[in-house]
Amino acid sequence: MTTQQSAALRLNNPTESAEVSARSAGRPVTFTPWRLRVVAFSIDLVAPAILAASLVRFHLLVPSAAWLRVGAVAGCAALVAFVLWNNTLRTARLGATLGKSFTGSQVLLADTSRPPTMTRAILRQLAHILDTIPLLVGWAWPLWDAKRQTFADKAVSTIVVVSGSPSEQHRHHAGTAAGSLLLTVMIATATLCGTTYFQQFRPEQHRDSTAAGIAVIAADTAATALSYTPDTVDTDVANAKSKLTGGFLAYYTDYADTTLVPGARNRGIATHWTVNAAALASSTPDTAVVLAFLRGTTQGADAPEPTDLTSSVRLQMKKIDGQWLIADLIPL
Missing domain, CATH: 3.10.450.50 (Nuclear Transport Factor 2; Chain: A,)
Structure with a gap:
């Protein structure tokens, strides 16, 4: 396919432009499987949400330890900041959250094959309400959609693809390391909260x-x-x-x-x-x-x-x- 033909195809069918760009680079486009999107979602949102809930509950259950209460509040604030940074700024810069980098995936605009702008990244997150309202159907839509898109992806014209270029692979390895570090920190924090709860508060509660x-x-x-x-x-x-x-x-x-x-x-x-x-x-x-x-x-x-x-x-x-x-x- 010539460059002119590729450009014409992108103008006539913008949803195909990311695929054309990938093929022009000599690699096939592979939309990220749903199971990998679930793994990425778990790292990006589920794990921080569980940890934040644990910190809030810990804060409410341990009224005697002031420094622990301060740590719990600071931890929740840090988790909120992380989620906002990870799902908007990092997505706009690299096209991938830590979870997506961990799974070797990337979010691209369907009409430019580039990472979304900050505005588009924010709108994509807000559009996830469309995935949630109809009994979470939108989250499962990639299971049978040809482009593996959720309702939010369709609303802002984004696709999630498997990374393939050397630079993307480098980001994938960096994301894997960062994701592993994040999980380690979360597990360590949860372990600390659990240990303190069972060693300090639970005996007092039992008494x-x-x-x-x-x-x-x-x-x-x-x-x-x-x-x-x-x-x-x-x-x-x-x-x-x-x-x-x-x-x-x-x-x-x-x-x-x-x-x-x-x-x-x-x-x-x-x-x-x-x-x-x-x-x-x-x-x-x-x-x-x-x-x-x-x-x-x-x-x-x-x-x-x-x-x-x-x-x-x-x-x-x-x-x-x-x-x-x-x-x-x-x-x-």
Whole structure:
């Protein structure tokens, strides 16, 4: 094909000009396969997005480490700057993001076979909304499109081709090295965040959840042990004794035999307690001190209308055979 014929073809069919330019240079045009575009997309956008999300979550979950919060914010800002530079400025200069260089691909204008201008590169990124809105169909369009174009590529007249010239191969090798370095930095940062989270924050979170669990167990145990009705008093007392230990178990047994059970049977007294609030004051692996705020009602034959009750108690808990039991209950 002569130079005049090539120029005429580019004027008559601009979408073919990149292919003609490549053939004129003695190499065939190969549109980048969809799988390689997915790899490039993962490097350029998915990996930074995942890392940014991890940094944001890390920032929210570690309120005590100020320097880590500053590092997380700075890391997110750097990632945003990287994505903007990589997908606009680098694409305008070299025709390839780091991801595309890593996969040996290049973005070209279909009508000039040159890298897109900065304006066109920005418009191409904005046009990806056309790929996303119709259920992501535009991202998959290269699977069956003859030019392997997404909707964004068609909107701004760009194509993605496999690099072939020596200069393009040089950029490909440079991009491969830069992409590998980027991935290494991302993996190292993610590893640092994960290590700090699991070594510093997760144990603290576990201790906090354990403390809250002990407080709830202690308060619920106290409320259950103090509740009874005339019809179920024997069962209620037996259940209460199973939750007590030590001197308080002996005290409760005597109190139940002399006061609680006779009052329930002879005077129809019923008492029901619920937990209003609870907090752990101190703890060891086998002991704990819990402050509990209880609210209840009582009624009987002499006073059939329920009477509201409130009580604040200090519970001394002891762990025996894996179960937390009340060793003492002190009204406050």
